[in-house]
Amino acid sequence: MKRVNSIVDAKAEIAKLKNENCAEDDVFFQAMEEVLLSIFPLFKSDEMYNKSAKNAIIRRLITPDRVIKFKVVWLDDKNEVQVNTGYRVQFNNALGPYKGGLRFHPSVNEGILKFLGFEQILKNALTGLPLGGAKGGSDFDPKGKSDFEVMKFCSAFMKELYKHIGPRIDVPAGDIGVGGREIGYLFGQYKRMTTAFEGVLTGKPAFFGGSLMRPEATGYGVIYFTRKMLELEGKETLEGKVCTVSGSGNVALHAIEKLQALGAVTVTCTDSKGMIYDARGVDLPLLKELKFERRASLEEYIKAHPEASYTPVSEYPKGGHAVWNIPCYAAFPCATQNELTAVDAKNLVKNGCVSVTEGANMPSTTDAVHIMLKSDICLAPAKAANAGGVAVSGFEMSQNAAMQKWTFEEVDLKLKATMEDICENVSSTAKEFGVAGNYVDGANIAGFKRVADAMIAEGV
Ligand code: GLU
Numbered sequence: 001m002k003r004v005n006s007i008v009d010a011k012a013e014i015a016k017l018k019n020e021n022c023a024e025d026d027v028f029f030q031a032m033e034e035v036l037l038s039i040f041p042l043f044k045s046d047e048m049y050n051k052s053a054k055n056a057i058i059r060r061l062i063t064p065d066r067v068i069k070f071k072v073v074w075l076d077d078k079n080e081v082q083v084n085t086g087y088r089v090q091f092n093n094a095l096g097p098y099k100g101g102l103r104f105h106p107s108v109n110e111g112i113l114k115f116l117g118f119e120q121i122l123k124n125a126l127t128g129l130p131l132g133g134a135k136g137g138s139d140f141d142p143k144g145k146s147d148f149e150v151m152k153f154c155s156a157f158m159k160e161l162y163k164h165i166g167p168r169i170d171v172p173a174g175d176i177g178v179g180g181r182e183i184g185y186l187f188g189q190y191k192r193m194t195t196a197f198e199g200v201l202t203g204k205p206a207f208f209g210g211s212l213m214r215p216e217a218t219g220y221g222v223i224y225f226t227r228k229m230l231e232l233e234g235k236e237t238l239e240g241k242v243c244t245v246s247g248s249g250n251v252a253l254h255a256i257e258k259l260q261a262l263g264a265v266t267v268t269c270t271d272s273k274g275m276i277y278d279a280r281g282v283d284l285p286l287l288k289e290l291k292f293e294r295r296a297s298l299e300e301y302i303k304a305h306p307e308a309s310y311t312p313v314s315e316y317p318k319g320g321h322a323v324w325n326i327p328c329y330a331a332f333p334c335a336t337q338n339e340l341t342a343v344d345a346k347n348l349v350k351n352g353c354v355s356v357t358e359g360a361n362m363p364s365t366t367d368a369v370h371i372m373l374k375s376d377i378c379l380a381p382a383k384a385a386n387a388g389g390v391a392v393s394g395f396e397m398s399q400n401a402a403m404q405k406w407t408f409e410e411v412d413l414k415l416k417a418t419m420e421d422i423c424e425n426v427s428s429t430a431k432e433f434g435v436a437g438n439y440v441d442g443a444n445i446a447g448f449k450r451v452a453d454a455m456i457a458e459g460v
Contacts, residue, residue: 027337028114030366032062035122038444041433055460057452064091064117065098067110068164072138074156077146086157088136088164088172091117094454096130097168099390101175101203103137104153104182113137115337116175119361120390122447123383126422129394134170136161142177143295154185161186162193165200167401173202173393176336179250180205180215199400202393211396213411214389219254219334220412221388222359223262224419225380226330232427233378233437235354236329239263244328246270246321247335248291248298251359251386255332256284268323270335271298275322278308319343327351334359342367349375358382373438384426384443391418 014033036058043052052058068088076082087110090098100120103113113135121133140153164170174183183203190200197209204210213220223238230237241264245252248269259266265281271291276282276298286304290296302310311322320343324331331353333340337360345368348356356372357380358364364372364379372379392415399406406414429449430442 025111025114027362028111028118030338031115031118031362034366034369034440035118035444035448038441039448041435041441042445042449051456052452055456057455060455061092061121061448061451062118064089064114065093066090067114068136068161069110070160072140072153072156072160074149074152076149076152082153084138084140084153086136086138086160087113088161088170089113089117089134090164090170091133091135092121092451092455093132094451094458095125096132097166098134098170099124099131099173099393100134100136101173101389102178102182102186103135103175104140104142104177105137106139106141108137108139112337116361119383121451122444123387124390125447125450126384126425126443127387127391127394127418128421129391131390131394134172135175136172137175137178140177142182147181150182151185154182155189158186158189159193162190165190167199167397171200171202171393171397173390174250176249179203180210183210184208199397202396204396209396209400211392211399211411212406212408213415214392214396215250216254216257217392217411217415218251218386218389219256219359220258221391221415221419222251222255222332222334222357222385223258224388224416225385225423226332226355226357227262228420228423229357229378229380229427229439230330230355232423233355235378237262238330241265241329242267242327243330243332244268244323244326245332245334245359246275246323246339246363247333247360248287249334251389252332252334253284253287253291255334255359256282256287259332260284264330267328268326269298270321270323272313273297274299274310274312275316276301276308276310277326278305282308317343317347320347324348325351328353330355330357332357332359333363335363336360337362338365340364340368342371344368345371345375348372349377353377355380357385359386361386369440373440378437379439380423381440381443383447384422384439387422388415388419391415 070086072084072086117135124131243266324344325347355378426442429446435441
């Protein structure tokens with residue numbers, strides 16, 4: 001690896017890497033570029049620079065250990081044969097077994113999974129737990145599929161994946177499109193293929209080996225992180241404040257649940273078709289019923305609450321999202337990557353938003369991140385703020401290995417402590433490297449340092 005002597009050199013290096021790779025990798029480069037530009041101060045200020053260059057750490061870090069790609073063939077309810085592509089990107093296991101979720105969504109391709117796997121390495125490092133980084137999934141779309149079809153797909157997917165995973169090798173979990181139901185089917189198939197009942201997946205239903213609080217963990221963790229960040233930055237608490245949330249999946253709905261418990265007024269949520277705005281605060285039990293039980297569109301919400309409003313995607317502002325144009329104290333993008341654009345960031349700044357916490361993975365575009373970092377907004381990056389999910393996955397692995405079951409309260413206390421530790425570590429790292437208040441750089445530097453130290457110590 002060529003010595004990276006300046007930001008300009010780092011950019012040139014990234015451009016070269018971009019040219020060498022395929023267009024599908026766009027989001028991966030976006031994630032990588034942010035990290036490489038953040039860690040530059042580390043190279044300027046200490047020994048790590050020389051050590052990293054000598055050990056080709058950057059080149060090794062940005063290249064997955066392996067990308068497993070396979071065909072998934074299954075029978076739908078009409079007895080027609082369906083074919084999808086499955087993936088597992090095992091990125092880095094310097095700190096522990098490969099760990100990260102599976103995403104089932106039609107947009108899934110190798111580039112998206114490389115971006116998610118790369119982010120996962122640093123996120124998992126920030127938890128302080130012994131976890132490497134990985135991601136996987138399929139272009140299978142669970143939307144509109146029957147329960148039986150989802151089961152058949154999961155079984156077919158695991159028929160190949162089981163060869164590559166294990167409690168000490170690689171431990172997948174959920175992500176978009178993969179929740180307790182899918183993990184249950186995947187676990188059942190793994191067990192049938194191997195005869196082993198072991199902690200090979202996390203996010204299992206609590207009645208057969210899942211950790212209590214795993215479904216709530218990412219969303220609650222996002223709020224615990226935000227609370228600590230606001231305290232460290234000398235801002236007012238969330239109590240009584242208007243908050244906006246995007247998404248209506250597991251992360252969004254549990255973030256809303258914790259916000260409501262803290263006395264915040266959460267006025268929005270969204271799905272792929274539109275946005276709900278309810279000035280009195282959204283009706284969470286109804287949202288849970290719509291999204292977790294009926295898997296219905298948010299438009300249904302209006303039937304029960306005609307006083308709320310529904311804005312379809314076709315009416316969103318050009319280049320932006322209606323949800324980020326609603327004045328709020330704190331904003332929580334919890335839907336998907338690149339959902340918060342430069343237009344949105346400008347609206348948030350204009351409306352006096354105080355903090356933005358990323359619940360989804362990389363929800364802000366590069367331009368949006370720059371606009372927010374230049375403003376007074378406290379920006380909590382995903383790899384730090386949404387690490388609560390994988391942290392509780394780590395707790396699930398501990399419980400499975402020890403044949404134990406922790407109480408909800410025990411897990412919650414540990415989650416809170418983990419999120420506060422991550423926040424303090426990120427904040428103090430940013431201060432140490434001369435970028436106080438920049439949680440993006442702080443998270444990238446702190447995560448990178450832990451992984452790089454391990455890679456160097458383990459040799460080649
Ligand atoms: N998919 C989640 C994430 O993005 C959780 C991963 C896990 O629990 O392994 O962190």
